[in-house]
Amino acid sequence: MPAKKKIPPVLEILRDNIVKHGNPLALKPRETSAWAKNLELPVKGDILFYTGSEYQLLPFIDSLVKTLKIVDPSSTIFSWLMEARKIVNMTGINAEKIYASILAKDKERYYSINYKAVHVLRKLGYDLCYDRQGELYSGALLYELGFWKDLDDYAQRVADSIRKTEAKTVVCISPHAAEMFRKVYPQIVDFPDVQVKTFIEMVWEKRHLLPKIPCDSLVVIHDSCRLARELDVSQEIRDILDEIGVKYVEPFRSKEWTTCCGGPSKMLFPDISKIVAGRRVIELSDTGAEKALISCPYCLSALQSEIDKGNGVILEDIIEFLYRGLEAQCQI
Amino acid sequence: MSDLNKELGTYTKNLNKASQDTNINNAMNRAVKSYRENVASALERYPHTPELAEEVRKIKEYSIEHNEELLAQAMEVIEKNRGKAFYAKDKEEAFQILHDLIGTGKTIVKGKSMLGEELQLRHILENAGNEVWETDLGEFILQLKDDRPMHILSPAIHVPREQVAEIFSEFFKKTVPPDITKEVEVVREFLREKYFQADVGISGANVVAADTGQVVIIENEGNVRLCTGAPPVHIVLVGIEKLVPTFLDSMKVAEVTWRYANYTAPSYVNVISGPSKTGDIEKVTTYGAHGPKELYVIFVDNGRSEMMQEEDFKQASHCLRCGGCMYECPVFQITAGHYGRTYLSGIGSVWTTFVDGGLDMAAPMLYTCLRCGRCVERCPMKIDVPSMIGKLRSMVVSD
Numbered sequence: 001m002p003a004k005k006k007i008p009p010v011l012e013i014l015r016d017n018i019v020k021h022g023n024p025l026a027l028k029p030r031e032t033s034a035w036a037k038n039l040e041l042p043v044k045g046d047i048l049f050y051t052g053s054e055y056q057l058l059p060f061i062d063s064l065v066k067t068l069k070i071v072d073p074s075s076t077i078f079s080w081l082m083e084a085r086k087i088v089n090m091t092g093i094n095a096e097k098i099y100a101s102i103l104a105k106d107k108e109r110y111y112s113i114n115y116k117a118v119h120v121l122r123k124l125g126y127d128l129c130y131d132r133q134g135e136l137y138s139g140a141l142l143y144e145l146g147f148w149k150d151l152d153d154y155a156q157r158v159a160d161s162i163r164k165t166e167a168k169t170v171v172c173i174s175p176h177a178a179e180m181f182r183k184v185y186p187q188i189v190d191f192p193d194v195q196v197k198t199f200i201e202m203v204w205e206k207r208h209l210l211p212k213i214p215c216d217s218l219v220v221i222h223d224s225c226r227l228a229r230e231l232d233v234s235q236e237i238r239d240i241l242d243e244i245g246v247k248y249v250e251p252f253r254s255k256e257w258t259t260c261c262g263g264p265s266k267m268l269f270p271d272i273s274k275i276v277a278g279r280r281v282i283e284l285s286d287t288g289a290e291k292a293l294i295s296c297p298y299c300l301s302a303l304q305s306e307i308d309k310g311n312g313v314i315l316e317d318i319i320e321f322l323y324r325g326l327e328a329q330c331q332i
Numbered sequence: 333m334s335d336l337n338k339e340l341g342t343y344t345k346n347l348n349k350a351s352q353d354t355n356i357n358n359a360m361n362r363a364v365k366s367y368r369e370n371v372a373s374a375l376e377r378y379p380h381t382p383e384l385a386e387e388v389r390k391i392k393e394y395s396i397e398h399n400e401e402l403l404a405q406a407m408e409v410i411e412k413n414r415g416k417a418f419y420a421k422d423k424e425e426a427f428q429i430l431h432d433l434i435g436t437g438k439t440i441v442k443g444k445s446m447l448g449e450e451l452q453l454r455h456i457l458e459n460a461g462n463e464v465w466e467t468d469l470g471e472f473i474l475q476l477k478d479d480r481p482m483h484i485l486s487p488a489i490h491v492p493r494e495q496v497a498e499i500f501s502e503f504f505k506k507t508v509p510p511d512i513t514k515e516v517e518v519v520r521e522f523l524r525e526k527y528f529q530a531d532v533g534i535s536g537a538n539v540v541a542a543d544t545g546q547v548v549i550i551e552n553e554g555n556v557r558l559c560t561g562a563p564p565v566h567i568v569l570v571g572i573e574k575l576v577p578t579f580l581d582s583m584k585v586a587e588v589t590w591r592y593a594n595y596t597a598p599s600y601v602n603v604i605s606g607p608s609k610t611g612d613i614e615k616v617t618t619y620g621a622h623g624p625k626e627l628y629v630i631f632v633d634n635g636r637s638e639m640m641q642e643e644d645f646k647q648a649s650h651c652l653r654c655g656g657c658m659y660e661c662p663v664f665q666i667t668a669g670h671y672g673r674t675y676l677s678g679i680g681s682v683w684t685t686f687v688d689g690g691l692d693m694a695a696p697m698l699y700t701c702l703r704c705g706r707c708v709e710r711c712p713m714k715i716d717v718p719s720m721i722g723k724l725r726s727m728v729v730s731d
Contacts, residue, residue: 006335007729144703146725225704260662260704268340268699271348276662276702 010267015147019154023053023137025060032056033132035111039118045129048167048194049121050181051114052138054174058301059107061266106304110297116323117173117199123326124206128171134161138177143184144264155189163192173199173319175226175233175296183230198227199319200295204236207243213325215246220289220313222251222280222303223258224296234258237295237318244325249287259283263302273302281306285313293318336695336728343696347663350670356482356490360665363489367659370594381591385712388588392650392713395576396640402542402575403631409545413606414619415627417545419572422634423451426569429630433567436461438531441523443549443556444468445536446484446653447569447632449674450688453534465526467555472519476503482669484676485593485655490668523555533559533624537570538589538653540629541582547629548582549602550590556602566604566624572631573640573649585652592654592712635687644723648682650713657707657717663700671700678707678717685724695728 017026032053041049121128136158142151162170162181172178181196203210221237228234234255241248253259262276281303284292291314292307294300300317307315350356375381395402407417420426430453434440440462442454454464454475466475470488474481476499481487488496497510500518508518527533535556537547547568549556560566576582590598608623619625640649657679658664664677673693675683681697684690703718711717 006337008337008340011729143722144725146722146727146729148726149730225702225706229705229709256709257706260702260706262662262702264702264704265663265700269344269347271344272351272663272666272700275351275666279662279666 008268011145014141014145014267015150018137018139018142019150022157023057024141025057027053027056027060029133029135033130033135035114036118036130036132039115039130041118041128041130041132043129043131043134044164044166045127046167047126047128047169047171048162048165049118049128049130050138050162050170050172050177051130051135052140052172052174052177053135054137054177054297055110055113057137058110058297062106062301062305110301113297113317113319114173117319120319120322120326121171121199121202124203124209126171126202126206129165129167131161131165134164136161138172138174138180140174140176140180143180152188155185155191159185159189159191162194167192167194169195169197171197171199171202173297175224175231176298179226179230198231198233198295200227200233200236200240203322204240207240210240210244210322211326212245215325217290218288219246219248219291219293219321220251220284220287221248221254222261222284222292222294222299223254224294224299225258225260227295228255228258237293240318240322241293244322248293249289251283251287253283261296261299261302263298266302274305277302278306281313289313291316291321293321295319336699339692339696340699346670347667347700350667353490355492355495356668356670357666359490359492360668363483363486364659364665367594367656371592371656374591374594374596377596378591381588382712384584385588385592388584388652389650389713391576391581391584395581396573396646396649398577399572399575399637399640402577403572406540406542406545406575407629407631409543410606410627410629413545413627414609415545415606415629418628418630420630420632420634426451426630426632426634427456430457430567431460433565433628434460434462434532438462439526439529440464440532440534441467441526441530441559441563442471442533443535443551443559444471444487445534445569446674447536447571448534449481450634451569451632453569465523465530467523467527467553467559469516469519469553469555472523473499476500480669480674482676483655483658484653523558527558527562530559530563532565532567533561533563534567534569535560537568537574539582539585540570540575541579542575542577544579545605545629546579546582547602547604548586549604550586550593550598550600551602552595552599554600557600560602560604561608561623564620564624565626566607566628568604568627568629570629570631571636572633573636575631588712589652589654592652592656592710594656639682639686645682645686645720647713647715648679648686648720650715651679651683652713654712656710656712657715660706660710662702662704662706672697677701678721679711679715682717682720682724691724691727694724698724698728 014024017024139154178198185191223234259280262273265273295318304315410417418429457464466472473488482490493512494510496515497508500508538550539548607619607625607627608621609619610621611617640646658677661677664671669676671677672680674688678701681694684694701721705718707717
């Protein structure tokens with residue numbers, strides 16, 4: 001089998017940042033936990049609210065991808081740009097963050113999804129904790145990109161960080177994190193004996209407590225690949241919508257046959273990623289629905305860029321949808 | 333140290349170019365739609381198929397575990413059937429056997445075969461001084477176009493009728509209109525005489541029954557019947573992973589293969605056990621009646637046994653080559669065979685690793701996969717491509 005390969009800088013950077021800084025873009029905990037500052041969530045408790053910084057990372061990743069589309073990631077220029085990373089080591093300034101954040105948009109929206117998720121879960125009676133300082137990114141990208149040796153050590157750190165919270169249940173708002181905790185980590189580390197649940201499953205269990213939400217417009221459900229195929233969670237979304245009285249339609253491909261949003265190839269194949277996303281947006285808008293509901297941060301981000309081109313359907317994370325429903329109980 | 337970064341640069345440009353190609357877009361959109369409709373209709377008409385597929389999966393699991401003994405059994409039976417069986421460990425051995433059997437200066441008609449593509453068979457035979465004709469219509473188009481297959485079952489999926497008309501007009505030196513019926517007709521006329529002039533016919537095989545030595549070839553055009561029936565010599569090139577224990581097993585594998593390849597029933601299923609023979613005169617068995625007098629079966633390994641022995645990857649050898657996964661792959665849908673080399677898309681990257689260039693060649697393909705997993709839903713063998721891709725990626729970046 002193979003000798004070591006020289007791999008694209010963008011992959012090396014993601015790996016280094018996860019291993020050294022606890023998330024793919026080396027964001028500081030004060031940044032990733034800013035959304036929770038007024039929520040007074042305890043660090044320890046029975047139910048750990050786990051963000052993995054995934055929604056927080058989205059605006060930065062989007063900006064990075066825009067940079068990648070301008071500068072060929074396999075080019076010398078890109079390698080040179082990435083050399084700016086050396087400045088980080090000398091000055092403590094994060095280069096990736098500098099150029100990424102220059103272009104960062106939608107930060108407010110993505111950060112607030114965490115807040116809204118907590119709000120919805122609290123309304124349903126869940127008593128949550130959140131480790132603002134100690135929470136680490138789930139490591140899903142290490143797994144996806146093949147950095148399995150790094151993952152062995154990193155998984156232990158994640159496991160330890162969760163163990164410290166003394167939680168009995170971990171609620172993940174990203175299906176990618178849930179997949180890692182439920183299916184991958186138990187195979188490679190001594191993962192804490194916790195129940196791992198997605199946000200959708202937590203809501204589904206107490207869906208009878210949700211109020212009816214008057215909604216005249218038709219919605220379409222986009223199932224995330226990870227949620228529908230890896231975690232077998234798709235009917236739960238329909239049950240929740242049935243419970244709150246929201247009419248929905250299915251796109252041409254749904255549930256276990258759902259179409260990928262293109263997000264996974266954003267970093268290495270940004271052009272292909274956009275076309276895949278665009279085709280999925282067409283599948284969603286072809287239903288005639290006015291709104292598409294998403295339940296994965298990467299799907300939200302990947303599809304949003306194509307929605308912005310005016311495809312006649314509004315994209316909303318199901319967390320945002322439920323939050324607005326609970327707050328307003330109308331005007332959905 | 334090989335440089336994935338550089339390889340990705342060129343590869344990505346090709347992928348991006350393919351994704352913007354109108355011919356590919358139109359052809360793939362039509363093909364995906366037809367495939368889905370046809371499979372849905374075929375499964376509705378034959379609802380026992382998913383259950384049969386489950387049975388076939390077990391047959392394949394057993395066959396992979398017992399491949400060595402099935403190979404020995406099949407080779408022995410083929411010899412008893414008055415055929416001749418060979419085992420080729422790698423490409424070079426396969427070429428040597430072919431060279432010994434065919435030599436040079438021969439006319440050869442050839443059916444479509446992925447193994448043939450893997451071995452670059454036509455080029456090898458042409459370089460040895462033979463005249464070779466691809467007889468599958470799609471492969472014939474690509475032969476004239478000097479192009480490579482863009483789908484394992486529909487190799488010229490990316491070439492619309494207008495372009496076919498241009499290619500044929502130039503080759504046949506007469507105006508061939510962009511009318512599919514006319515295009516098919518002109519090739520039929522041209523190849524018909526080649527079948528009967530040919531010294532050798534070469535085919536692949538979809539499955540081989542070890543107990544009877546019978547080779548099963550599924551087709552629709554009828555070219556394989558002619559390739560394997562008209563010339564005096566028939567050579568079968570088949571991967572060792574195609575072996576199953578019994579003839580009944582082989583029929584089950586064949587039915588599941590064609591059903592997921594979007595056919596209710598194919599036009600032809602060829603079952604070949606030995607050379608053509610007759611006993612009509614005084615009950616004396618005489619070989620070479622109307623069909624080939626000689627039958628040679630070359631079982632090719634070329635990395636397959638390594639794949640079958642690797643716990644993490646042996647399931648890749650269950651692949652029936654129905655091509656269904658590709659129609660469900662969001663990247664393949666927009667890039668066709670540019671997402672791949674000989675073997676295409678996610679499952680193709682695993683096959684590339686073992687039989688067509690190794691991990692270095694497979695690396696760009698491995699990172700193209702979205703690991704979305706819809707291919708697994710479609711696959712009748714439920715081959716977990718995303719898990720194998722993950723493992724291979726870890727090998728790409730490991731120290």
